[in-house]
Amino acid sequence: MTRSAGEGRLSLFEYAGGTTAFQALALALHERCLADPVLNHPFSHPGQHPEHVQRLGTYLAEVFGGPPAYSQTCGTHFGMLDLHARQGADDDLGDRFVRCFVLACDDADLPADPEFRAALRAYMTWAASDVMQYSPPHSKVPANVRMPHWTWEGPT
Numbered sequence: 001m002t003r004s005a006g007e008g009r010l011s012l013f014e015y016a017g018g019t020t021a022f023q024a025l026a027l028a029l030h031e032r033c034l035a036d037p038v039l040n041h042p043f044s045h046p047g048q049h050p051e052h053v054q055r056l057g058t059y060l061a062e063v064f065g066g067p068p069a070y071s072q073t074c075g076t077h078f079g080m081l082d083l084h085a086r087q088g089a090d091d092d093l094g095d096r097f098v099r100c101f102v103l104a105c106d107d108a109d110l111p112a113d114p115e116f117r118a119a120l121r122a123y124m125t126w127a128a129s130d131v132m133q134y135s136p137p138h139s140k141v142p143a144n145v146r147m148p149h150w151t152w153e154g155p156t
Contacts, residue, residue, distance in 0.1 A: 011065025026057030094128035
């Protein structure tokens with residue numbers, strides 16, 4: 001697979017292995033979060049959508065250049081942020097989530113290429129910060145937030 005600059009460069013989605021890779025990543029991330037003593041509660045509560053893992057994989061796939069299946073079938077970025085908002089989360093929840101994500105990339109056998117992994121980690125660091133900014137109890141998520149899209153170079 002080529003990842004060189006220019007017209008023939010694969011998206012992060014394609015380079016990872018497509019939908020199957022992101023579903024494996026979502027499952028591995030969910031399992032890592034369930035095993036974490038702080039992340040366990042938000043990942044195991046009874047109100048969680050029954051297709052949470054599949055939806056997470058669809059969301060991540062879209063962010064990294066895959067089809068817009070999340071936006072077409074599950075909702076908007078606003079909806080995702082609003083669902084996670086106002087939880088009064090611990091300050092280290094975002095860092096814990098990023099650590100679980102990095103380890104889940106290994107668990108899911110995603111390519112170990114350093115540039116690829118750096119791009120994934122940069123997104124998740126940004127995303128965790130984005131979610132955490134709406135954690136205080138009276139936070140309001142702006143209705144016009146756009147679905148993030150991430151490339152080898154960062155956000156687009």
